[in-house]
Amino acid sequence: MRHAVMVGTGVVGLVLLALGHGLGLFWAPTDKMMGDVQRMMYAHVPTAWTALVAYLISFVACVGYLFFGDWTWDLVAEAAAEVGLVFNGLLLATGMIWGRPTWGVYWTWDPRLTTAGVLFLLYGGYLALRRFVDDPERRASLAAVVGILAFADAPIVYFSVRWWRGLHQIQSTPKTVDPEMVLCLRLSAFAMLFLMVHFVLRRVQIGRARLDRELAPPPAAAAGWGGPR
């Protein structure tokens, strides 16, 4: 069952990605203002949604760990934060590539860009913190607290375009985007959602293997030797 979910999410994600990006590149109409550059949307926008969903999963898992103390919460929190960071990085990269030809700059200290950049640093910090603490229980508790605090920036990123005036436009809706473009955007978004879940599941597997090794009694003690030579 677990194996089926793992393979299933990966396959479905890849098929949807091929479909969404393929249609987005070759079938969707060309935007009248931007031309083909607008096709960046099918890559850029889903990375934002996916990163925020991954961070939300991590946030819930951090809360879950502090309340219930089960290792699985900690593993999910770490896995989702790491995958979220990858999508967050892709978000910034695709945004810069799209920004240069349309806005005229790769980067500017607009509220949306700044808060999204801060989010990247916060979760980079969260993951760095995990590497600095050796004791698994201490690490899990500390990381859970930091994970909860870091998430405060996620809703701010989402609402930044409405709360403050900046260069980044506000969210598009199906009313402001042609239906064929919306379809490609949705397909690409679900593709990245499935891929994100797939990566998180795989990362949890890796995390569990590492944790098992950490929690296992040292082989020397188990064998009754006098410690490592």
Place this chain on the structure above:
Amino acid sequence: MIAVIALAVCLGAIVWIARGSMGDNLVYYWSPADLEAQGERAFGTPVRLGGQIEPGSIDWRPETQDLYFVVTDGGAKVKVHSKGTPPQMFSEAQGVVVEGTIDAGGVFESTNLMVKHGNEYRAPAPGEEPQQVYRSLVQEDGP
């Protein structure tokens, strides 16, 4: 317990920022009215100015690469001078954000010109050619 405190801090931060408690510390650009309200104090201070381009105000001189246009927020107006070819999206239909300083003559010297795009994405009308941003890096005759 620690979870409750962490959640409270997290939520508190979001609410604090959502209620606009950062005040003027998070203003990305000034509108022409904001700039006007500063009066002489704004002269020579590097600021970002944002707004709509006044229709019919774009004056592009390809031989000297000088670009003049007027930024407006519906009320106040600021004349802007920029050097060099603007981003290809630059047109009366778009908003604009410029970085630079306003001089005592009331002309805003732009050192960086950015085009603000709306949240609309549309196919061109039948028979209409889509604009191709950056297919050609240097424009023959500008906007």
